[in-house]
Amino acid sequence: MNQKEISQEEFIEALCNLHKGLPRGGPGSDDYTRQALSRLKGLPASPRVLDLGCGPGKQTLVLAEELGVPIKAVDFYRPFLDTLEADAQERGLAELVRAELGDMLQLEYAPASWDLIWCEGAIFIPGFANGLKMWRPWLAPGGYVAVTECSWLKPNPPQEVAQFWEQLYPEIGQIQDCLGVIRSAGYEVVDHFTMAPSAWWDNYIGPLSAHMDELAKTGGIDPAMELVMEQCRHETDIYRKYHEWYGYVFYLMRAK
Numbered sequence: 001m002n003q004k005e006i007s008q009e010e011f012i013e014a015l016c017n018l019h020k021g022l023p024r025g026g027p028g029s030d031d032y033t034r035q036a037l038s039r040l041k042g043l044p045a046s047p048r049v050l051d052l053g054c055g056p057g058k059q060t061l062v063l064a065e066e067l068g069v070p071i072k073a074v075d076f077y078r079p080f081l082d083t084l085e086a087d088a089q090e091r092g093l094a095e096l097v098r099a100e101l102g103d104m105l106q107l108e109y110a111p112a113s114w115d116l117i118w119c120e121g122a123i124f125i126p127g128f129a130n131g132l133k134m135w136r137p138w139l140a141p142g143g144y145v146a147v148t149e150c151s152w153l154k155p156n157p158p159q160e161v162a163q164f165w166e167q168l169y170p171e172i173g174q175i176q177d178c179l180g181v182i183r184s185a186g187y188e189v190v191d192h193f194t195m196a197p198s199a200w201w202d203n204y205i206g207p208l209s210a211h212m213d214e215l216a217k218t219g220g221i222d223p224a225m226e227l228v229m230e231q232c233r234h235e236t237d238i239y240r241k242y243h244e245w246y247g248y249v250f251y252l253m254r255a256k
């Protein structure tokens with residue numbers, strides 16, 4: 001298939017469509033969300049919380065449950081927000097979950113609007129350094145940011161996986177580099193930890209692969225979806241082969 005025939009919009013639409021109905025949009029787990037939150041000591045009693053690129057919002061629900069305060073959850077794909085709202089309703093959290101359709105690259109907030117900015121699996125959209133820089137003025141003094149970002153876990157990765165990431169997200173860095181970026185963007189590092197491969201297999205790659213197998217059986221897949229599925233399968237193969245080399249890291253930081 002010729003990739004040029006498919007526009008960026010069609011590709012993104014197909015990518016979102018493929019993930020519709022899946023539990024998560026990327027690696028992670030409720031336990032990891034809770035673990036990260038528990039490491040943020042000294043949040044105000046009623047923090048103002050923003051969850052960017054929330055997707056179907058598994059982490060939004062955990063934040064609402066644990067903190068008992070409203071969580072503004074932003075995503076640019078309406079069906080994910082519908083899932084989040086339905087799940088919030090079911091779990092008695094509808095009052096706390098404020099799902100908002102929006103482009104995280106176009107948001108504008110007054111200085112010091114938020115006490116906590118959460119972003120699981122979506123800071124790559126503005127880019128790690130750019131996102132942290134953009135959000136910094138929105139934080140109240142001492143406000144927190146919690147993000148997950150794919151990072152190299154060891155230096156000198158084999159050529160195949162190095163090339164794969166060079167094409168997909170050249171900003172991927174070693175953990176130490178990311179900690180440096182955090183400090184340069186005006187934060188102190190609070191903590192960081194790497195999520196186990198189970199956060200990929202159980203909650204992301206597993207359900208996604210099963211869904212792709214089902215779709216492949218039904219046929220009638222349009223070229224954009226075919227391309228998206230091809231790329232997702234390639235990403236899965238690369239992860240299976242090279243998961244010791246890279247992984248998702250939770251980075252926790254506080255405005256200096």
Ligand SMILES: C[S@@+](CC[C@H](N)C(=O)[O-])C[C@H]1O[C@@H](n2cnc3c(N)ncnc32)[C@H](O)[C@@H]1O
Nearest residue numbers: 024025026053054055075076077103104120121
């Ligand atoms: C990898 S998924 C992560 C979703 C969720 N946080 C999770 O961990 O399950 C990235 C999310 O970012 C959303 N997204 C991508 N570009 C966006 C943009 N420009 N503005 C808002 N949301 C965006 C996608 O719709 C998707 O839900």
